[in-house]
Amino acid sequence: MKKLLIISSFLLLGLTSCNKEEKSIKQDSLPINKSDSAIYHTFSVDGKPFLVKQIGDNYYISDDVMISKRQLNVIKNIKSSNGGKISSIRKGTHSDFIYKWTNGILYYKIESSRRSQILQAFSIIEAKSNIKFIERTNQQEYVTFIDDSSEGTSYSSHIGMETGANKIVALYPTQGLGTIVHETLHALGYFHEHTRPDRDAYVAVNTSGLGQNAAFQYQKQPYSTSYGNLDFNSIMMYPSSSVMVKVGGGTWAAQRDSLSTGDIEGLNMFYGSKIIGSNNTCSNEIYTILHPNTVTLENAIGVATLTSLGNNKWKVERIGNNSGLVTLKSINADNVISTSTINIGGDFTFTGRPIVNPGQIYTYTVDPSVNNVTFSVGGATILSQTSNTVRIRVLNTASNGALPYVQISATGTSTCGVITKTIIPDVVI
Template sequence: MKSLFKAFMALCFVMALNACKKNLETTDPAQNDAISSVKKGDSIIHKLVVDGQPNYVVEVNGTYYYSDDLIISQEQFNALKKLTVNNLSTQERSTIAQDFAATWPNATVYYQYPDPTTMTAAEYNSFVATIDNAFNKLTNATGIKFVKRTIQPEYIRFVKSGGNNSPLGWRKGGVNAINLYNYNMVGIVMHEIMHSLGVMHEQCRPDRDQYVIVDVSKVIPGYELNYNILSTYAGYGTFDFQSVMLYSSGDFAKDRTKPPMTKLDGTTFSGQRAGISAGDIAGLKSLYFPVVVSGIYRISPVYVSTKSLDIFGGSPADGTRIIIWPSHSNNNQKFVFRKDVHGYYQIKSLLDTNKVLTVRGAATASGTLVEFRTIANTDNQKFKLYNRGNEGFSFAPKHAPGLRLEVSGGGTSNATNVVVGTSNTTSQAQRFNLIKF
C-alpha cells in the first residue's frame, strides 16, 4: 500500500437507514458546532469536525462504523469526540490521534478460524482455504506473521456473515471479529485483514485532494463516512490507484452517472479486487518494519535534509549532547535501532554501541537536552516510533509520551541542539527521516 489509508466497499452490507430525520441533542452543548447527530431509522449518524475536517460515524445498535466495512471501538469513538474540542492541548491531541489505530506487537497476528458449525463443510473448507491463502500472500510479501491462537487474549476471529467488515487495528484485550460475506474472495479477505492490521482507506488519506476530486454531495445520504479524513494520519508514497483498498469512482453515488470521486482531470477509475498492490506491500512494510535489526541509519530532520543527528565532537563520553550537523558517513552519525517492547526502540550509535540516545535526567520538561549515555535500560532511553508516512517519523520517549524528539527551535545552524519538546503533529522540527546506509 502506498498509503496507510485504504478502503474497499463491503459488497453486500447495507445499513438500515430510513429517510426520516430527527436531530439529537449533543452531550456537550458547547460542542454543537463540532458534534452533531441525526437519527435515521435504527441508526444514528454522528458528524464530528476534527481540525476542520468532517468525520462521519454511523452507530447501529451500539456498533460504530467509520466506513461501511470499518468498525471502531467505543474508546476510539470517544477519542474522535475528544479531538473535536478546540482548546484541547496540542500534546493531548497528538497522543490521542497517533495512538488511534495500533499495530500488532512484534508484527505477529493471532487468529481463530470460523466456527464450522455455522456453515456447511464445503463452505468451511473454502473459507479456511481463502484465509490461509490471504495469510500466505501477506506474509510472503511483507513478513508479517499470522499464528493460530492458543490462549492469547488479542486475536482475529473470522465469522461468516451477511457483510464484510473488520475492527480497526490492535487493541489490548480486544478480539477483532472479521465478518465476511465474500469469504471465498482472497482480495476481499486481505482487505479486511488489513483493516485489522490498522490500515485505513486510500481515499481517506489527508493528501487525497492532490490526486482525486471527492464531492460528498453526490453520495447517498448516510454514506458520507466512506470519505472521512482524519488529518493527523499520514500517507505513505503517492496515491495508489492500484490498491486493493481503493473504492471505485461511482461507489455510493446517488446517481451512477455522477460519480462522487474522480481523478483530477475528471476521468473515472475502478478499484481492483485481485489482491494487494506493490504500494499496499510497501505501506505495510513501512508500518510494521520501520527499521530492521541489521540496519544502520542516518537520522535527518525532514525540513533540513542535508543535516543529520550527530554526537557532538564525535565524543563517546557520557553526557555528550546530540546536535545536527552536515551529513557525513562517520560513526557519530550512524545509528542502529534495538527493539525493546511494542513500538519502542533504543537508539545506539556505532561510535559506542554500549551507549544510546537518552533524555537528560529523565526530565519531562519541554526543551530538555538529548544526550549520549551508557545503557541503563531506563524509560528515558527508549523511544516509540510514530510512523508519519511521507512525513517521516516522530520519536516519543517512553517516560514522557507527550514529548517528542525535536531540533531545538526548528533551527538549521550547525550544532543546534536536539531536545525533547511538547508533542505537535504540525511541527516539522519533530519529524525525521531514516536513511539507510
C-alpha cells in the same frame, strides 16, 4: 510510494485466485440492511465535520470499518480541544488512534468454512511484511474469522488491536481471496486509500447528492499518516464513480487481485521493513530490505561484515572460519525496527552453567543437530559423555593452589564444516 500508514493499505504482489465477483467491488459497504436504525454523530476534526455512524453499541467510520469506544473517545477529545484541530505532528497521531499488533503478531481463530483461503491470505501478507499470523491458544487478543452473508459484503469489526474487543473478520460467500486480505488489513490497522488526509490533491470527491449513509464512506481520516502519492492501484482503493474522479478528470478501476507497490511500502513502513534472505550462511548471503532508513549488523565483530550493494540489497560475509549468531537490523523512516538473526558458519548452541564451584559436577550440552562431537576440558575432569553432552567435575584447586581456570570446548561438524565452541565459566567459592 505511499501508503496511508495507519489508515492506508497494503497488499501483496500476487493474490492470484480472487473470485471474479470482486472486480465490481461493492465499495465494501457493511450494514446495508441496518441503515434505518443508524444514528449519525457529527464531530469537528481539523475544523471540518466528521461523521460516525452508530448502530446499537457499534460505531463505524466506514461501512466495513468499525471503531472501538476508545477510538470514539479519541475523536471526541479532538473535538473538545484546540478548536477541533489536530495539533500534534501527524506521524505521532496515528499511534493514539490505532494500536498495532504487538511484535507484528496477529493471533487468529478460524470459525469459517474457508480455512484454506484464509491461510493463503495470511501467507500473502507475510511474504512481504514482518507480520506473523499465529493460531490462537490462550491469547487474550485475537481475531475470529467467520462466514457471514447477512450484511451483503465482508467486513472487519475493529481496526487495529483493541484490547478486550471481540474482534471479527466476517467473510461474504461470493467474495474471494483479495477481499480476505483487504479485511485482514483493516484488522491490522489499515483504512481505505481514498480516505487518506491528502487525497484532495489526487481525487475530486463530490458527496453533495449523497445521504449520510453513503457520504460518510468518503470522508477523510485526518488522524492518519500518508506516505508517497495516493495509489489508485491499491487494494484498499474504491473505484471511480459519479462521486470520485481524478483531479483534472480521469477514472480508474478498483482491484482486489494484488498488492500494489505502494501497498507493500505502506506495509513495511507501518510494521517494519521486510528482510528477505536466508537465516543461515556458510560464506556470504545477499539480503533484500524494502524501504529501510538505516541498516546495521550487530553482534558481528570478528564474525561477519556488512556491505551495501545498492538497490535495497546488502551482503553479509563471513570472516575467515569464524562462526556465530549475528543480527541484521533495519530501522525505517518511522523508527520501526526490523531484525533477522543469521547463523554464520553453521554456528551451533553449546550451553551449560556460566558460574561453577570447585569440586562440583556440571553438564554441558551441544545442539543435537551437530555431528561427530568431541569434548575437551581444562581445570576439570570428564566424568562421562554422550554424543552431545559432557559431564565434568571442576578441580578443587589449580597446580599453584589457586582456583582453577575452567574451560569446556566442543568440536563438531555443522552444516558448514567443523566448528569449535568454548565455554569459560567463572569459578567461585
